[in-house]
Amino acid sequence: MNTLDDLSVLPEVRVRRRGAPDPEGRGVVYWMQRAQRAQDNRALDVAIRAGNLLRRPVVVFLAPVPNYPNGNLRHYRFLFEGFEELESALGRRGVGLVFRLYPRHRLELLLDEVRPALLVGDENPLRETEAWRAKVAERVRVPFWTVDTEVVVPSVCLEREQYAARTIRPRIHRLLPTYLVRPPSPRAHIPWSPGRGLARERPTGEVPTDYPLDRRVGGVGGLVGGAKEARRRLRRFVRTGLSGYATARSHPEHDGTSRLSAYLHFGHLGPRALAIAIQQSDAPEVDRAAFLEQLIVRRELAINFVRYNDCYDRLDGCESWARRTLDEHRLDRRPVIYTLRQLEQAETHDPLWNAAQRQVVDTGWMHGYIRMYWAKKILEWTARPEDAFAIAVELNDRYQLDGRDPNGYASIAWAVGGKHDRAWGPTRPVFGAVRFMSFSSTRRKFDSAAYIRRYAGT
Ligand SMILES: Cc1cc2nc3c(=O)[nH]c(=O)nc-3n(C[C@H](O)[C@H](O)[C@H](O)COP(=O)(O)OP(=O)(O)OC[C@H]3O[C@@H](n4cnc5c(N)ncnc54)[C@H](O)[C@@H]3O)c2cc1C
Incomplete structure (x- = not known):
């Protein structure tokens, strides 16, 4: 990747607002929404590579949206549990974090303060989040790219709504040798220095008691949010649960599945790193194949449906x-x-x-x-x-x-x-x-x- 143009034409990159980066811009801002992790995150990789090409630092902007549509305390608690570890994980890649809570959570405020050269976001095909990105693309004055990082095979490679697993499966399998490869994890060459005069808050693992959200459904024990916890569960599943998965997955009385869906949903775990861990395990081929069918074919069929079908929830x-x-x-x-x-x-x-x-x-x-x-x-x-x-x-x-x-x-x-x-x-x-x-x-x-x-x- 020698130029920004090379980066912008990657299949996972969607250019929402074209143009040249602001030469006076202070850095590259990655507006982290769905992919809340510092590893196996193509959006972060793209932001870092762009920052290195522009010789600018990279900063992640993370700000939980209040009253998220259909979200409640159960979801927010899991989400917040993932925040605390992010700053140090991003720091290891030379990337800064600006974490803000309501009412200082608006992206526009941050952009006015930072005046970035380029804005990068991650993709989420759901109606509401897609509308937010479209609105930002209209208002922002610098180039705005979003990156499809919650899939193994970038959604755009599947071109249109797929009819069934049997139609998407051969397309996905054809593309796996290209996309199911170990993530590159570049490091930012120019570190973001925290003393840049920006208001930021300490990422907290707990939902503030006055945060505006639906509190009618409480949190649950048993599943704790966060990338570290996701990786721990993944290691345990590979060690003790994957062998026999092909049969055990149909037996609800035994709970023989990974229970990683919430970590995937909140972006605490990337599907590519998960798939590679499964692929490289010693479990029998039949179990690895059964798991990858669910994780890649079925899950990406669902994402394809939501991306290409406006009536996905009716x-x-x-x-x-x-x-x-x-x-x-x-x-x-x-x-x-x-x-x-x-x-x-x-x-x-x-x-x-x-x-x-x-x-x-x-x-x-x-x-x-x-x-x-x-x-x-x-x-x-x-x-x-x-x-x-x-x-x-x-x-x-x-x-x-x-x-x-x-x-x-x-x-x-x-x-x-x-x-x-x-x-x-x-x-x-x-x-x-x-x-x-x-x-x-x-x-x-x-x-x-x-x-x-x-x-x-x-
Ligand atoms: C009516 C209904 C509602 C569902 N609602 C959700 C939901 O809101 N969120 C959600 O993530 N899944 C949903 N699923 C799909 C599936 O049941 C769950 O993903 C799975 O049970 C999660 O448990 P696990 O992580 O232990 O799965 P595992 O068996 O360990 O599978 C690994 C991963 O593969 C993916 N996966 C597994 N089964 C499916 C499937 N049938 N379709 C697509 N991807 C799959 C998930 O991301 C899962 O985490 C729903 C299924 C049904 C029938």
Whole structure:
């Protein structure tokens, strides 16, 4: 990489505002939003390389947004737990940190104070965050690039919305030799000196008691946020959980999965470093392949869906065959209809569903197989598929620590609206040709009684 132009044409870089860097600019600012880590972060790498080419220091601006859409204390607590370690981790790469809390959290303020040469951000395909980036691109006076770092294969290489795992899989596998390689981790040549007269706050691991946010859902024990904790969990999973993953992942009663989804969601762990750790482990090939299928193919299919489909969080985002079949069964009698409140309080007739709902309320996590059952039953027990979609999104986003994520929207679209799936026969009441799941089928698959006992009235 010899010039800024070389950097700006990398597939992972999206130029949101063109132009030459301000020659008087004091540094390169990386507006860190989604990728909250100092390692395996392509946005940080791009900012450092640009800073080195421009002979300017690099500073990260990190400022938790108050009242983040659908976020609550559960999510904020996990997020804040990752802040404390960031300053020293960035320092090891020669990069400074300006951390600010509400009401001093606005990027525009920081840009006025720093007058950067170039602004770099990270990508997040969700509607709200995408709108923020578009607004910044309109207002900012220096070039603004965003970098796609939460995927192994840059989203742009997949070109358009992909129909299913079978269409995205060969494309991804073709590109893995190029993109699934050890991150370069450059170091900033010119260190950011803290004494540059900027107001900054000490990154704190705790949410300030007066921070403006929804406090109706409390934090959870068990999962602690942060990049260090993510790496610790990853090492443990590779050592003790990966062998046997291909089978264990379908057994919710044993929790045989990595539980890394929240770390991926909050950007405490990069998918590329995770994939390399799995690839290089001694676990059997079948287990490594099963894990990489979920982490890369399924997860990047979800990100592709959200990036290219504006209706990702409602039924309209699903294929026409699925909307048609659900429409044909719109007036079918439901076995029972529950309100959002009854569902939220786990007050259904189904002990497995109630156990799942209790698990997520109490722990912020639910096993993947159970999540499928949980969402499919919401379709069966609500008056309209549109209601089912909305309720599943609301509960998923409120209680799952990894909620508000492309994976959640794509998976709910799969469960309720057959997204990325195919039509199944014979058709069934309410579901039509959308894949059905019954309580008895789950009993054949795993020890559901053990799972129910575990989460009964916890
Ligand atoms: C109705 C429903 C809602 C869901 N909501 C979310 C959500 O809000 N956030 C979320 O991250 N995942 C969601 N999932 C996908 C999946 O269930 C979780 O990612 C997984 O259970 C997380 O546990 P883990 O980290 O132990 O997974 P592991 O089995 O250890 O998998 C490793 C990683 O691969 C990815 N992954 C695994 N399964 C899937 C999948 N089916 N689709 C896409 N990526 C996958 C995740 O990033 C996960 O962390 C949902 C699934 C369903 C059916």
